[in-house]
Structures are given as C-alpha cells and as structure tokens.
Amino acid sequence: MARDLAPDWILQGALAEQDxxxxxxxxxxxxxxxxxxADRAKGLALTVIGCGTLGxxxxxxxxxxxDAGKTVDKTDDDTPARLPTIFNACVxxxxxxARIRKELGNYKTPINVRQNDNVAATKEADVIIxxxxxxxxxxxxxxxxxxxxxxxKLLISILAGVPETQISLILYPSGIPxxxxxxxxxxxxxxxxxxxxxxxxLSTPTPAPPADQLTxxxxxxxxxxRVSTLAPNLMDAATALxxxxxxxxxVFIESLALGAIAMGIPKESAYEMAAQTVRGMSGLVLGxxxxxxxxxxxxxxxxxTVGGLVVLEExxxxxxxxxxxxxxxxxxxQLGEGGKNVNGTRR
Amino acid sequence: MARDLAPDWILQGALAEQDxxxxxxxxxxxxxxxxxxTDRAKGLTLTVIGCGTLGxxxxxxxxxxxDAGKTDDKADKxxxERLPTVFNACVxxxxxxARIRKELGNYRTPINVRQNDNVAATKGADVIIxxxxxxxxxxxxxxxxxxxxxxxKLLISILAGVPETQISSILYPSGVPxxxxxxxxxxxxxxxxxxxxxxxxLSTPSPPPPADDLKxxxxxxxxxxRVSTLPPNLMDAATALxxxxxxxxxVFIESLALGAIAMGIPKESAYGMAAQTVRGMSGLVLGxxxxxxxxxxxxxxxxxTVGGLVVLEExxxxxxxxxxxxxxxxxxxQLGEGGKNVNGTRR
Numbered sequence: 001m002a003r004d005l006a007p008d009w010i011l012q013g014a015l016a017e018q019d020x021x022x023x024x025x026x027x028x029x030x031x032x033x034x035x036x037x038a039d040r041a042k043g044l045a046l047t048v049i050g051c052g053t054l055g056x057x058x059x060x061x062x063x064x065x066x067d068a069g070k071t072v073d074k075t076d077d078d079t080p081a082r083l084p085t086i087f088n089a090c091v092x093x094x095x096x097x098a099r100i101r102k103e104l105g106n107y108k109t110p111i112n113v114r115q116n117d118n119v120a121a122t123k124e125a126d127v128i129i130x131x132x133x134x135x136x137x138x139x140x141x142x143x144x145x146x147x148x149x150x151x152x153k154l155l156i157s158i159l160a161g162v163p164e165t166q167i168s169l170i171l172y173p174s175g176i177p178x179x180x181x182x183x184x185x186x187x188x189x190x191x192x193x194x195x196x197x198x199x200x201x202l203s204t205p206t207p208a209p210p211a212d213q214l215t216x217x218x219x220x221x222x223x224x225x226r227v228s229t230l231a232p233n234l235m236d237a238a239t240a241l242x243x244x245x246x247x248x249x250x251v252f253i254e255s256l257a258l259g260a261i262a263m264g265i266p267k268e269s270a271y272e273m274a275a276q277t278v279r280g281m282s283g284l285v286l287g288x289x290x291x292x293x294x295x296x297x298x299x300x301x302x303x304x305t306v307g308g309l310v311v312l313e314e315x316x317x318x319x320x321x322x323x324x325x326x327x328x329x330x331x332x333x334q335l336g337e338g339g340k341n342v343n344g345t346r347r
Numbered sequence: 348m349a350r351d352l353a354p355d356w357i358l359q360g361a362l363a364e365q366d367x368x369x370x371x372x373x374x375x376x377x378x379x380x381x382x383x384x385t386d387r388a389k390g391l392t393l394t395v396i397g398c399g400t401l402g403x404x405x406x407x408x409x410x411x412x413x414d415a416g417k418t419d420d421k422a423d424k425x426x427x428e429r430l431p432t433v434f435n436a437c438v439x440x441x442x443x444x445a446r447i448r449k450e451l452g453n454y455r456t457p458i459n460v461r462q463n464d465n466v467a468a469t470k471g472a473d474v475i476i477x478x479x480x481x482x483x484x485x486x487x488x489x490x491x492x493x494x495x496x497x498x499x500k501l502l503i504s505i506l507a508g509v510p511e512t513q514i515s516s517i518l519y520p521s522g523v524p525x526x527x528x529x530x531x532x533x534x535x536x537x538x539x540x541x542x543x544x545x546x547x548x549l550s551t552p553s554p555p556p557p558a559d560d561l562k563x564x565x566x567x568x569x570x571x572x573r574v575s576t577l578p579p580n581l582m583d584a585a586t587a588l589x590x591x592x593x594x595x596x597x598v599f600i601e602s603l604a605l606g607a608i609a610m611g612i613p614k615e616s617a618y619g620m621a622a623q624t625v626r627g628m629s630g631l632v633l634g635x636x637x638x639x640x641x642x643x644x645x646x647x648x649x650x651x652t653v654g655g656l657v658v659l660e661e662x663x664x665x666x667x668x669x670x671x672x673x674x675x676x677x678x679x680x681q682l683g684e685g686g687k688n689v690n691g692t693r694r
Contacts, residue, residue: 006372009455010372013371013372013455014368014369014371014372017364017365017367017368017371017372018364018365018368020364020368021361021364021365021367021368022361024360024361024364025353025357025360025361025364069360108356190624190627191627191628191631191641191644191645192624192626192627192628192630192631194631195627195630195631195634197623197626197627197630198623198627199620199623199624199627201620225623225627226619226620226623228616228619228620230612230613230616233611234610234611234612236610236651237607237610237611237612238607238612238620239651240606240607240610240651240655241603241604241606241607241612241617241620241621241624242620242623242624243651243652244645244651244652244655244656245603245620245621245624245625245628246624246627246628246631246641246645247628247641247642247645247646247652247655247656248603248655248656248659249599249624249625249627249628249629250628250632250638250639250641250642250645251638251642251656251659251664251665252596252599252664252668253628253629253632253638254638254639254642254665255664255665255667255668255669256588256592256595256668256669256672257588257638258665258668258669258672259587259588259668259669259670259671259672259673259676260584260585260587260588260672262669262672262673263581263583263584263587263672263673263676264580264581264584265577265581265584265585265588269575269577270588271632271637271638272573272575272632272633273546273548273573273575273585273588273589273592274588274592274632275629275632275633275638276544276545276546276572276573276589276629276633277537277539277546277588277589277592277593277596278592278596278625278628278629279539279544279626279629279630279633280537280538280539280542280544280545280546280572280593281538281539281592281593281594281596281597281600281625282596282600282622282623282625282626282629283539283542283544283622283626284538284539284541284542284593285597285600285618285619285621285622286619286622286623286626287542290618291597291598291600291601291604291618291622292597292601294538294593294594294597295594295597295598295601297538298538298591298593298594298597299594302682302689302690303678303682304583304586304587304590304591304674304675304676304678304679304682304689305590305591305594305675306690307674307675307677307678307689307690308587308591308594308595308671308672308674308675308678309591309594309595309598309671310690311667311670311671311674312595312598312667312668312671314667315663315664315666315667315668315670315671316662316667317598317599317602317662317664317667317668318598318601318602318605319602319662320602320658320659320661320662320663320664320667321599321602321603321605321606321659321662321664322602322603322605322606322609323606323658323662324606324655324656324658324659324662325603325605325606325607325609325610325655326606326609326610327654327655327658328651328652328654328655329606329610329651330654331650331651331654331655332651335649335650335651342649342651342654343649343653343654343657
C-alpha cells in the first residue's frame with residue numbers, strides 16, 4: 001500500500017468528519033454543568049401534566065432532536081435561545097408510569113416520571129404542557145397551589161376542543177391578574193403526531209404572547225410535524241381541516257385503491273401504491289407548488305390523467321370535499337356551544 | 348476544567364463519530380483502484396441513455412446513498428451484492444451536458460457526461476437505463492452496434508407508455524435470441540421522483556428476469572421512493588393509479604384548502620395545512636394501518652369529523668374517485684392500442 005497515495009479529497013473528507021466530531025464533543029462539554037448541578041443556566045425545564053399518547057409523542061420528538069446533538073444555530077430565527085433540557089412527565093397510575101419509561105427509555109435524554117406530583121413538577125418547570133383529560137382540568141388547575149406554581153410561566157394546552165379562554169377562566173375565575181399571569185397558548189396537533197407528521201395549529205390569545213414563548217411553542221411542535229399559528233376565531237375551521245382532514249384523506253386513499261383493485265391490482269399493493277402516490281403529491285405541494293399548477297403540469301393533453309380528471313369534475317369532487325370541511329367547521333362550532341344532535345338531519 | 352469529568356456517554360459518542368469517519372476512510376481506500384485502474388471488481392457500471400429530468404433524479408438518489416458511505420450494510424437483504432459505482436450520463440446537446448454537471452456536480456460520487464456516445468457508454472456498462480424520447484427509441488436501439496453492446500446486460504426502460512414488448516421488438520425484430528439477449532425491465536416512476544417520493548411500478552417480462560436483475564432494479568428505484576412489481580397486463584391500472592393519481596390528489600388537496608379558505612383560513616396557510624394533513628394520513632397508511640381502520644379511529648361519535656364524513660358519502664366521493672381510476676385505466680389501454688378521441692363523449 002506504500003505506493004498508493006490516497007487522493008486529497010478522501011483525506012479532506014476524513015479530516016472533516018473528525019473535525020465535526022471534535023466540535024460536537026467541545027459543544028457538549030461547554031454545555032455540561034459545573035460542580036453545581038443546579039446551575040443549568042443553559043436549558044429550560046419542561047413538565048407534561050397528564051402525559052398520554054400525545055405527550056409522549058411530543059417528548060419523543062424533542063428527545064430525538066436533543067439526542068442528535070446538532071449544534072444549535074443561534075442565527076436561526078426559528079430556534080429558541082434556550083431549549084428544554086430537563087423533562088418531567090406527570091401521570092397518576094403505575095401503568096402510565098411504566099408505559100412512559102418504556103417508550104422514552106431508549107433515548108439518551110433522560111425523562112423524570114412523576115406520579116401524583118403535578119404541583120411540584122410545575123413549580124420546577126419553565127414551560128408546562130397540559131394534556132390531561134378535559135374533565136380533569138378544573139380539579140388540576142383550579143386551585144391556589146397550581147396558580148402560584150404557574151405564575152409567569154408558559155402553559156401550553158393540548159386539550160382537544162377546549163379554547164384557551166376556558167383554561168383562563170378555570171385558572172383565573174376572578175379575571176386575569178395584571179402581573180404574573182401565566183401565558184396560555186392552545187396547541188392542536190393531529191393524529192399523525194404519532195409518526196411526527198402532525199399538522200399542528202397554535203392559537204394565540206389576545207394580547208399576543210411574548211415572541212420568545214411563541215418561538216418556543218412553535219419549536220416544540222415542529223419536533224412532531226408542521227406548525228401554523230391562527231387567531232382563536234379560526235380554530236373551528238382549523239379543526240375541520242387538520243383534525244378531520246385525515247379521515248377525509250383516508251376515504252380518498254381507500255377510494256383510489258378501490259378503483260385500482262377493481263381493475264386488477266392486488267389489494268396489498270393497491271393500498272401502498274395509493275398511499276405513496278398521495279404522499280408524493282403532498283410533498284410537491286409542501287415544497288411550494290400550487291396544487292392547481294401541479295395538476296396541470298402532469299396532465300398531458302389527450303391522456304389518461306385528463307380522462308380521470310373530467311370524471312372527478314363531473315362527480316363534483318371539489319364541491320363534496322370542500323363542503324365536508326365547511327360542514328365539519330360548523331359542527332365543531334356548534335359542539336363548542338353545547339349544541340345537540342349537531343349531525344342530525346333537521347337543522 | 349481538570350475537575351470536570353465528561354460523562355461516559357459523551358466520550359462514547361465522540362469515539363463513535365471518530366470510528367465512523369475512520370471506517371468511511373478505510374472503505375473508500377478499499378474501493379480505490381490499485382495501479383490498474385480498470386480493476387474495479389467491486390462495483391457495476393451504470394449508463395443512462397437520454398439523461399433527462401428523470402434520469403438525473405435517479406442518479407441523484409443513488410449518489411446520495413453512495414455519498415453517505417453506508418454500503419457495507421450486508422444485513423439489509425434488499426441491498427444487492429454489487430452496487431453501481433461508475434456512472435455515465437448520455438446526452439446530445441451541450442446544454443443537457445451542462446445541466447447534468449450542475450445538478451450532479453455537488454455529490455462526491457463522480458458522473459461522466461457523454462455526448463453522442465451511446466454505444467461506447469453501453470459497451471462499458473453492466474446496466475443501462477433508457478430514458479430517451481419515445482420517438483427516438485428505434486434510432487437509438489434498432490442497430491447492430493447497440494444490439495451487440497447490450498448482449499447479456501440489463502436494460503431498464505423508463506419510457507412513458509412503452510411496453511417492454513415494444514422495446515424487445517425494436518431490439519430483436521427477428522425474435523428474442525436464445526442466448527445473450529439482454530434482460531428488459533420496464534420501470535414507471537411518477538412525478539414525485541423529483542423529491543424522491545415516487546411510486547414506481549416495475550413490469551417484469553415473461554419469463555421472469557434473473558432474481559438479481561430484479562433486485563438491482565428495485566434497489567435503484569428505491570433510491571427515489573417506493574417500488575412495486577406487477578405483471579405487464581396490470582400496467583394500465585398502475586398508470587392510472589400511480590401516474591394519474593398525483594393529479595387526482597392535487598384536486599383533493601385543492602378542495603380541502605377551498606373549504607378551509609371559505610371558512611376564513613388564510614390562503615397561504617390553507618394549502619400548506621391541507622398538504623401536511625394529507626401527508627400525515629398517507630404516512631399512517633404506509634406504516635401499515637388500513638385506511639378504513641384509520642378513518643374509524645379518528646372519528647369520535649357525534650363529532651365534527653363524522654359530520655364531514657357523511658357529506659363525503661352523500662356526495663359519492665368514493666364512487667367518483669374510484670371511477671376516475673377505472674376511467675384512466677381504460678383510457679391508458681385505448682391509447683396503447685392507438686385509439687382516437689379516447690376522452691370523447693360518444694363511446
């Protein structure tokens with residue numbers, strides 16, 4: 001091998017890899033605590049109250065990021081200056097505690113599981129995610145211990161269908177205090193959070209929360225998918241689109257597969273092919289292409305694609321799908337107002 | 348710093364990073380030529396004839412894999428024993444040559460751009476991807492030089508709408524020779540190949556090709572998305588589902604967004620939210636959940652999702668979408684038979 005000279009680009013590559021690992025090591029060392037382990041000035045403490053499926057998925061997404069150990073780009077506007085580094089998951093039962101330890105135990109980032117210890121875990125935290133069952137909200141939040149523990153902190157509610165005004169009422173029945181009130185942001189992820197492909201909508205109160213709290217909330221939910229922020233009056237429409245949209249999409253995928261199966265495609269292939277086809281177009285739109293332009297681009301004149309498209313038009317697909325979103329929006333509103341028989345036939 | 352001990356997991360991480368780069372270096376060195384530079388026993392040579400958008404996307408996907416340096420994962424049964432390591436892209440014009448150098452120049456894996464040199468590039472190759480314009484097929488393939496150059500090799504056709512029997516007729520007008528015939532596999536990627544999310548369907552001839560040819564072809568197209576293999580008689584249905592399906596999906600995404608925009612969601616948000624919502628459900632189905640089961644799981648009794656679902660049922664969404672796939676299949680067949688006015692109203 002003495003006569004073989006490794007080309008320069010190989011040596012450069014190897015040196016670059018070693019340099020990368022040296023940098024990572026130094027950054028980790030710089031972020032380590034000194035002798036006083038409470039001197040964790042660098043990171044925040046995050047507590048999840050009622051850590052169910054969704055809470056665990058969120059923590060998992062954060063842990064995956066932290067485990068990767070990438071140098072945090074301080075010039076990146078989307079990354080908060082301080083990230084959570086300490087994590088508490090609050091549950092009641094032993095089985096929940098065991099479930100969390102099992103699902104999150106394989107990450108390098110440690111999780112502290114706390115049972116029936118909401119107040120202490122909240123006191124220690126900078127940001128709190130509320131994921132309990134909606135009926136338990138009043139008992140968990142509506143007491144002075146929690147009010148005091150939450151003073152000046154960021155409370156993110158992932159309770160389905162519960163507006164932040166309702167949380168605010170439970171926490172501050174006599175009205176929001178002028179000083180020290182906690183910031184309440186409502187976050188609505190959807191079912192794909194379990195595979196980190198959620199479309200999460202954040203609803204910000206009025207007055208708008210401090211920018212760094214919104215940045216942090218956005219960052220947290222970006223670990224499990226995409227994030228949009230909307231005004232509270234649009235949350236019913238967001239529920240219809242992002243909360244119910246997955247079900248509508250499931251019907252669409254099933255129907256594509258049905259047509260293919262009718263024409264002879266084997267069932268196991270048909271569902272996978274339909275799902276990947278749908279995934280591909282969603283990716284093109286997410287990459288910035290308007291769906292109408294994408295449709296046009298792939299529709300050769302006189303071809304089979306146009307043949308299928310005119311069937312969709314004659315069948316009123318656009319009207320049906322957009323009506324489904326409009327209907328779901330109204331149903332969500334009526335449910336929010338305590339309506340009865342909201343899906344009935346006499347309205 | 349003398350008193351600070353870096354925890355074991357940090358040291359392990361740094362050592363793992365350094366080990367990774369040392370392995371990469373050694374692997375690269377092992378694959379380097381000795382003094383005889385034609386002694387490339389390890390890898391195959393792949394030539395793309397007519398390297399357009401799709402050919403470039405395929406090469407990019409392969410290069411991304413090779414650049415990552417993970418080629419020693421023999422535990423992955425889907426990875427062929429021998430991978431392509433030498434690449435030729437054949438074009439005619441200077442502008443095409445410049446385009447390829449620009450799009451593929453940033454990878455570490457080198458690309459040889461060849462102009463008007465199809466026969467020589469085919470002679471030097473083990474596997475050839477045919478991506479020319481369909482009308483040029485006869486002039487490129489139908490001559491003895493190419494016949495001889497292709498002897499015993501694997502020819503993968505990505506020509507849209509051209510069955511492998513047609514390629515075979517051009518190559519072997521007097522019939523497929525008993526010995527030395529090249530293996531022809533037809534591959535049909537779709538528009539999402541550009542973002543490596545294609546649903547590619549392979550069509551295998553009768554008798555079936557050698558197993559390692561099919562494995563290599565599957566591996567190549569797995570670099571740009573998912574792959575399914577079907578018999579030739581199902582290619583029209585596959586064209587309808589995977590070739591036209593993206594357009595149908597674009598209409599669906601646009602319609603979800605339309606409903607949301609009608610209810611007040613800003614346009615810039617609506618398309619992204621609709622696309623991510625669709626992407627999420629496609630991911631759940633790809634993860635193995637039947638779409639009907641997924642739909643059922645997210646439809647709470649009396650909720651807004653069910654409210655939207657009954658609108659889809661009343662509007663006949665399933666019938667319309669499955670009919671679009673069936674229609675597109677028939678149109679594809681008729682086009683294949685040279686039909687006229689295939690999308691007309693009198694049939």
